[in-house]
Amino acid sequence: MMNKTAGRGRRPGSPATRDQVLEVARRRFLAEGYQAVTMRSIAAEAGVDAALISYFFGSKQGLFAAALTLAANPAQVLGGALAGDPSTLPERLLRALVTTWDDEDAGAPLRVMVRAAAAEPNVGRLVREFVQREMVDRIAERLSGRDARARAGVLAVQLSGVIFSRYVLVVDPVATMPVDELVRLLAPGLRATLRAAGGSPNYPAARQPGLP
Amino acid sequence: MMNKTAGRGRRPGSPATRDQVLEVARRRFLAEGYQAVTMRSIAAEAGVDAALISYFFGSKQGLFAAALTLAANPAQVLGGALAGDPSTLPERLLRALVTTWDDEDAGAPLRVMVRAAAAEPNVGRLVREFVQREMVDRIAERLSGRDARARAGVLAVQLSGVIFSRYVLVVDPVATMPVDELVRLLAPGLRATLRAAGGSPNYPAARQPGLP
Numbered sequence: 094m095m096n097k098t099a100g101r102g103r104r105p106g107s108p109a110t111r112d113q114v115l116e117v118a119r120r121r122f123l124a125e126g127y128q129a130v131t132m133r134s135i136a137a138e139a140g141v142d143a144a145l146i147s148y149f150f151g152s153k154q155g156l157f158a159a160a161l162t163l164a165a166n167p168a169q170v171l172g173g174a175l176a177g178d179p180s181t182l183p184e185r186l187l188r189a190l191v192t193t194w195d196d197e198d199a200g201a202p203l204r205v206m207v208r209a210a211a212a213e214p215n216v217g218r219l220v221r222e223f224v225q226r227e228m229v230d231r232i233a234e235r236l237s238g239r240d241a242r243a244r245a246g247v248l249a250v251q252l253s254g255v256i257f258s259r260y261v262l263v264v265d266p267v268a269t270m271p272v273d274e275l276v277r278l279l280a281p282g283l284r285a286t287l288r289a290a291g292g293s294p295n296y297p298a299a300r301q302p303g304l305p
Numbered sequence: 306m307m308n309k310t311a312g313r314g315r316r317p318g319s320p321a322t323r324d325q326v327l328e329v330a331r332r333r334f335l336a337e338g339y340q341a342v343t344m345r346s347i348a349a350e351a352g353v354d355a356a357l358i359s360y361f362f363g364s365k366q367g368l369f370a371a372a373l374t375l376a377a378n379p380a381q382v383l384g385g386a387l388a389g390d391p392s393t394l395p396e397r398l399l400r401a402l403v404t405t406w407d408d409e410d411a412g413a414p415l416r417v418m419v420r421a422a423a424a425e426p427n428v429g430r431l432v433r434e435f436v437q438r439e440m441v442d443r444i445a446e447r448l449s450g451r452d453a454r455a456r457a458g459v460l461a462v463q464l465s466g467v468i469f470s471r472y473v474l475v476v477d478p479v480a481t482m483p484v485d486e487l488v489r490l491l492a493p494g495l496r497a498t499l500r501a502a503g504g505s506p507n508y509p510a511a512r513q514p515g516l517p
Binding site: 100122126128130207208209210211212217218220221224225229240242243244246247250251252253254255256257258259261263264265266267270273275276277280281282283285286288289 | 476496
């Protein structure tokens with residue numbers, strides 16, 4: 094048949110079937126990584142036709158994204174950290190990031206996702222678009238003054254460095270550093286970036302208590 | 306035969322053969338990435354026995370490391386940046402990093418290496434050990450005061466964030482930012498980390514011109 098999904102109508106599987114596929118995919122991706130898992134093997138284990146998975150999720154990276162964003166919503170976590178007093182934004186961003194990624198349920202899929210993003214161009218594009226839209230752009234909206242998007246990008250560099258060092262490469266001493274110490278040592282760096290290029294109304298030198 | 310290399314004596318191939326294998330391996334790894342390339346296919350293309358490659362390089366990751374560290378020696382680049390006036394260490398580290406990774410010849414193998422490190426545990430271990438020994442430990446040696454190794458680790462987080470954002474995920478605006486702007490916006494962050502936890506004799510607040 095030319096189009097395997099056409100003959101199935103618009104609702105070829107129940108929501109329960111979709112959840113079952115996601116559950117299998119999630120477990121397999123977490124255990125084996127993105128590259129080793131095939132759509133065919135997930136279909137076999139879930140007891141469904143591989144074409145049904147394509148119908149639901151479009152592609153392997155679509156399934157991957159759907160399966161691995163169940164436990165934590167990074168955009169929501171970031172949104173929560175962005176709200177509040179601008180003067181403590183660095184501490185909130187770092188604490189939200191480390192708390193989420195340290196958490197076994199929320200962090201494991203994120204680690205698999207970012208490892209796959211480094212090795213697989215299709216996954217890399219998904220993560221790149223997410224970081225640009227949900228991280229850089231949304232931080233930039235909170236900043237005023239010159240170079241808001243550039244400063245937001247350099248802030249995201251430092252956050253992504255935490256992800257890469259602590260969770261991907263697992264480099265000591267940062268990989269085993271208590272969250273309080275990591276926040277204490279890195280928050281001044283984030284704050285300096287927010288204030289670089291002459292600072293902004295949100296980050297005037299005189300209104301930052303405790304800064305040198 | 307039980308041990309394929311034993312029958313070949315201690316010098317089964319000339320240095321020219323070794324160089325030829327490295328040249329093929331380098332080109333293939335750069336074009337296809339770590340996972341897609343097999344020892345067997347490199348041996349075939351170089352016109353040598355696969356056992357000879359094992360004899361020379363021990364394993365696929367040994368060959369990978371040897372093939373991809375020809376153009377740039379990251380330890381040497383870092384050593385050059387570490388020497389000099391402590392007050393401009395952040396700028397030197399950032400400029401050395403970005404200049405090396407931006408360079409087509411030097412940067413391409415580093416990008417392949419770090420992408421492989423994220424996805425392949427064996428390569429990840431190589432890169433992790435390198436970062437700990439050649440980056441964190443050597444930066445820590447240059448710092449005095451409290452928490453020298455912790456601060457060096459957090460500095461390495463910021464440098465690794467540049468690698469991850471600009472060269473692995475390729476996230477804008479940092480991916481396309483001119484080196485001068487990246488240094489201008491991120492160097493204050495590195496300096497703040499060097500001075501975190503009360504600073505050190507190398508980074509007293511009063512001796513940092515231009516800081517707020």
